[in-house]
Amino acid sequence: MEAPELLRVWVLAAVALGGSLATLPDHHVLPDHHVSTETGAIFVHELERELFQEAFLAGREDDSAAAPITFQAHLRDHPDLPRWLRYIQRNPHQPGYLYGCPTAAEVGTHAIEVLAYNRGTYETVAQRLVVTVVPAPGKGFTGSPPYQGEFLVGNRDVEELLPAEARETFVEAAAGVWERDDVRVINVTSALDRGGRVPLPIEGLKEGVYVKVGSGGPFSACLASAASPRSRFHCGLGQQPLASCYDTFAPRFAVRWCNLTLLQVWPTPVATGPAWGSGVLEEGGDFQPPTEAPPRDLLPGYLVTLLVPLAVAVLLCLLLGHLMCCRREGVQKRDLETSDIQLVHHTTIHGDTEELRHMATSRDVPRPLSTLPMFNVRTGQRANPMPASPDGARVPLLPP
Ligand SMILES: *[C@@H]1O[C@H](CO)[C@@H](O)[C@H](O)[C@H]1NC(C)=O
Ligand SMILES: *[C@@H]1O[C@H](CO)[C@@H](O)[C@H](O)[C@H]1NC(C)=O
Numbered sequence: 001m002e003a004p005e006l007l008r009v010w011v012l013a014a015v016a017l018g019g020s021l022a023t024l025p026d027h028h029v030l031p032d033h034h035v036s037t038e039t040g041a042i043f044v045h046e047l048e049r050e051l052f053q054e055a056f057l058a059g060r061e062d063d064s065a066a067a068p069i070t071f072q073a074h075l076r077d078h079p080d081l082p083r084w085l086r087y088i089q090r091n092p093h094q095p096g097y098l099y100g101c102p103t104a105a106e107v108g109t110h111a112i113e114v115l116a117y118n119r120g121t122y123e124t125v126a127q128r129l130v131v132t133v134v135p136a137p138g139k140g141f142t143g144s145p146p147y148q149g150e151f152l153v154g155n156r157d158v159e160e161l162l163p164a165e166a167r168e169t170f171v172e173a174a175a176g177v178w179e180r181d182d183v184r185v186i187n188v189t190s191a192l193d194r195g196g197r198v199p200l201p202i203e204g205l206k207e208g209v210y211v212k213v214g215s216g217g218p219f220s221a222c223l224a225s226a227a228s229p230r231s232r233f234h235c236g237l238g239q240q241p242l243a244s245c246y247d248t249f250a251p252r253f254a255v256r257w258c259n260l261t262l263l264q265v266w267p268t269p270v271a272t273g274p275a276w277g278s279g280v281l282e283e284g285g286d287f288q289p290p291t292e293a294p295p296r297d298l299l300p301g302y303l304v305t306l307l308v309p310l311a312v313a314v315l316l317c318l319l320l321g322h323l324m325c326c327r328r329e330g331v332q333k334r335d336l337e338t339s340d341i342q343l344v345h346h347t348t349i350h351g352d353t354e355e356l357r358h359m360a361t362s363r364d365v366p367r368p369l370s371t372l373p374m375f376n377v378r379t380g381q382r383a384n385p386m387p388a389s390p391d392g393a394r395v396p397l398l399p400p
Contacts, residue, residue: 027115027124028055036132039102040144040214042185044162045129047071047089047096052116055125068092068119076111076128085112085131088159088190092119097162101187102133103144109133144265145214148186149178149223151249152259153209158190161209169252174213176248179220187212208256219262220245227262 089096191208199205222245231241235258
């Protein structure tokens, strides 16, 4: 194919593609959903199928059986989710979950665009999820509890531990082992993300979930002994670790005690962000305008600015006028000061000059040749100023 022809094909294809994109129908948009969460704790948002199901069925009579729905979520103006947020949906007949643990670096507002596809009709519904991450109370620190333990739950998939009730149950069980009541879930991670293997498709086999919980108080003796080097040794031999306490997780959660990790996080001071000045409003606060400024008297300033230069200008004018009009030395004064002989002398010269001038204008003889130009100044042409008379007679220099 010739190069220009190839180019034309490309252009046509591009135009066709652009046209088809432009004719894509706008999708139904649900109102924005606002949620807020704290740093250092798990954030879970369930993408409820029912909500989107209603939007799909709106304006249609047949409320047929639940349609398969899948979701797609991304940070607004970005192709993917923010790093701290993950998405999971087991299959199109189950809800989707957005979950993650924001850290101090994620404080702020994150606008997530969620697009739901009806796999039956290929309709789409969009919703914007606005997540506001606020710093956990406990100023100056990352907000994560100082004592953290990570449990591997073998008989669950990750989305089974995301609903609030499941987390509640887990926290209760963990509080029993830890012997503290301020235990909370920090993070939930699928074991597949930590090198676990996809289980065989056998009923009851699950991927496994790592659940990280934290507390402000130290670990109980039971937890400490389960994570001790001796217990590790037993684990290496394929035995259960030595823990003398009652497993409050059983039978709902099959905790793999050999995979228990305990860690102590020293609170690290957060890099101090910009300090808010007094001009920044509290969240939800109303702006209180400052009390009205007292009226200031601007007249003296105005007068000074205007009148002082004016007065100076008037003074200068008067001075100049006086010098010009009253101090002027006239001809009379000059004549009085000049000696008489000088005046006579001057008048004589003056008179003589006048007389000579008068005499010059009344001369009626031709001007002497020597006073006439011998050549044209402009053209430089030399010419006899007096046209030669045909009889060869010459004009005398002086009249006879
Ligand atoms: C939560 O778990 C994920 C996956 O293991 C990890 O990438 C993330 O850093 C964890 N977040 C926190 C705050 O520990
Ligand atoms: C649990 O720990 C054992 C060793 O203690 C390790 O071999 C295994 O891979 C861990 N399981 C998971 C799912 O990480």
